[in-house]
Amino acid sequence: MVFQGEPGAYSEIVAMKLFPKSETISRKMFQDIFEALDDGTAKFGVVPVENSIEGSVNEIYDLLLDTNKIVSGEFFLRINHCLIANLGHRETIKRIYSHPQAIAQCRNYIRSNKFEAIPTYDTAGAVRLIKEKKIKDGAAIASKRAAEINQMKILDESIEDKKNNYTRFLILSDVETEPSGNDRTSLIFGLRNRPSSLFFVLEEFATRKINLTKIESRPTKEKPWEYNFYVDIEGHQKDKNVHEVIDSMRKKTTFLKILGSYKKGTQ
Amino acid sequence: MVFQGEPGAYSEIVAMKLFPKSETISRKMFQDIFEALDDGTAKFGVVPVENSIEGSVNEIYDLLLDTNKIVSGEFFLRINHCLIANLGHRETIKRIYSHPQAIAQCRNYIRSNKFEAIPTYDTAGAVRLIKEKKIKDGAAIASKRAAEINQMKILDESIEDKKNNYTRFLILSDVETEPSGNDRTSLIFGLRNRPSSLFFVLEEFATRKINLTKIESRPTKEKPWEYNFYVDIEGHQKDKNVHEVIDSMRKKTTFLKILGSYKKGTQ
Numbered sequence: 382m383v384f385q386g387e388p389g390a391y392s393e394i395v396a397m398k399l400f401p402k403s404e405t406i407s408r409k410m411f412q413d414i415f416e417a418l419d420d421g422t423a424k425f426g427v428v429p430v431e432n433s434i435e436g437s438v439n440e441i442y443d444l445l446l447d448t449n450k451i452v453s454g455e456f457f458l459r460i461n462h463c464l465i466a467n468l469g470h471r472e473t474i475k476r477i478y479s480h481p482q483a484i485a486q487c488r489n490y491i492r493s494n495k496f497e498a499i500p501t502y503d504t505a506g507a508v509r510l511i512k513e514k515k516i517k518d519g520a521a522i523a524s525k526r527a528a529e530i531n532q533m534k535i536l537d538e539s540i541e542d543k544k545n546n547y548t549r550f551l552i553l554s555d556v557e558t559e560p561s562g563n564d565r566t567s568l569i570f571g572l573r574n575r576p577s578s579l580f581f582v583l584e585e586f587a588t589r590k591i592n593l594t595k596i597e598s599r600p601t602k603e604k605p606w607e608y609n610f611y612v613d614i615e616g617h618q619k620d621k622n623v624h625e626v627i628d629s630m631r632k633k634t635t636f637l638k639i640l641g642s643y644k645k646g647t648q
Numbered sequence: 649m650v651f652q653g654e655p656g657a658y659s660e661i662v663a664m665k666l667f668p669k670s671e672t673i674s675r676k677m678f679q680d681i682f683e684a685l686d687d688g689t690a691k692f693g694v695v696p697v698e699n700s701i702e703g704s705v706n707e708i709y710d711l712l713l714d715t716n717k718i719v720s721g722e723f724f725l726r727i728n729h730c731l732i733a734n735l736g737h738r739e740t741i742k743r744i745y746s747h748p749q750a751i752a753q754c755r756n757y758i759r760s761n762k763f764e765a766i767p768t769y770d771t772a773g774a775v776r777l778i779k780e781k782k783i784k785d786g787a788a789i790a791s792k793r794a795a796e797i798n799q800m801k802i803l804d805e806s807i808e809d810k811k812n813n814y815t816r817f818l819i820l821s822d823v824e825t826e827p828s829g830n831d832r833t834s835l836i837f838g839l840r841n842r843p844s845s846l847f848f849v850l851e852e853f854a855t856r857k858i859n860l861t862k863i864e865s866r867p868t869k870e871k872p873w874e875y876n877f878y879v880d881i882e883g884h885q886k887d888k889n890v891h892e893v894i895d896s897m898r899k900k901t902t903f904l905k906i907l908g909s910y911k912k913g914t915q
Contacts, residue, residue: 433872577854587844605700
């Protein structure tokens with residue numbers, strides 16, 4: 382199972398929970414996950430798509446548009462950020478190293494401690510950085526596991542500003558998931574740039590009483606201010622009403638891509 | 649006019665184009681702009697809300713939810729990224745310093761040159777950083793103006809991957825803008841978590857033939873996976889049909905905030 386980040390990254394924690402007996406393969410960038418799936422290095426990949434506080438991970442949405450892998454599962458992880466350093470004294474800490482999204486999630490904590498925030502490409506990578514460079518006035522924000530793997534001190538736990546902090550991960554593979562009775566289906570579609578075109582697509586869901594659990598727009602990158610829409614709906618594409626709505630959407634969209642149907646994750 | 653970043657930032661270029669005779673006030677973080685408006689340090693502020701390639705600037709959307717300032721204008725700036733360094737030789741460059749969004753916009757260029765990307769808090773700030781630290785194997789991605797202000801060498805121009813790269817800026821102040829006949833209105837609203845609730849709001853626009861130019865969802869931060877919706881529509885709140893739609897939306901939303909009506913910017 383391939384994930385982005387270094388050992389101890391939140392994505393690796395998800396990979397280990399889902400496939401405890403499988404090897405985890407670390408990759409530097411999100412794009413590398415899709416490449417490792419394409420070239421057969423890994424059968425499964427795990428990607429964060431959305432955080433309950435910060436919102437969508439835009440880059441993943443763009444990569445999902447181009448992949449031929451399918452979504453075969455989802456997982457919700459409660460995010461518990463720790464302050465991690467070489468030495469055990471919080472008083473000497475002046476600078477915080479972490480991924481920009483982790484920094485954003487601990488904004489109030491960082492401000493009230495008057496720390497300076499320095500963005501890095503990965504939470505667990507920040508822990509390794511301050512360990513290797515023997516930085517004494519800096520600390521990283523990362524998981525407890527990242528501290529343990531690197532044998533570093535935990536100065537503070539649960540430093541995230543909001544406690545209802547969950548990240549939603551998707552599992553990518555070639556594996557189609559059968560209906561479980563409690564499923565979600567993820568779709569991407571484009572619309573003609575006309576008044577009400579989104580309304581007429583949503584009407585298809587509304588008349589069939591299909592619940593939208595998420596709607597997100599992303600630039601098409603082809604023409605400025607034209608958007609693709611990313612929609613999650615309740616149900617499986619093999620369910621009759623979902624199957625019907627997909628059929629009717631084909632006539633009302635410029636393109637339609639079914640990312641996959643999968644069992645809903647639990648929080 | 650207050651902007652985020654250092655002199656030479658794209659936001660400052662917009663501020664100077666809009667108010668050529670007014671002083672520009674530089675602030676480190678987006679939040680500082682809203683504070684400078686609140687405490688009367690500046691009458692006008694300029695914030696980037698969306699880029700045609702990378703999508704929305706999430707943090708601004710969150711700050712707009714809480715501000716009591718109104719949107720009184722918009723401006724589209726064509727983004728032209730330059731590679732900026734101390735010396736005039738591209739061969740010695742190994743590392744690229746810039747804001748994460750500028751890095752993302754030059755992803756292919758960075759990859760094809762096998763540069764390592766290092767995120768910084770600001771594009772123009774990255775230019776100053778490599779100047780002050782006399783970094784010889786690093787270059788910044790920033791505006792031509794940032795190179796000129798810092799008297800640095802431009803190694804390459806127009807290095808953005810896609811040429812249709814525009815950023816949309818909003819002007820914030822206490823000033824209400826009168827209808828011009830070519831206006832846009834920005835709204836934020838919340839919905840009850842029920843099937844079709846978004847559909848029933850969009851129906852109000854559709855029946856009045858009001859064009860939606862943008863729809864975006866952001867987490868409420870109160871309850872996981874509940875969203876606020878950010879919508880831009882064509883027309884001014886003093887126009888009859890927009891006035892009517894706002895009235896009818898009050899009954900169908902859990903809250904409704906009108907950010908402002910303003911003359912559309914041109915590209």
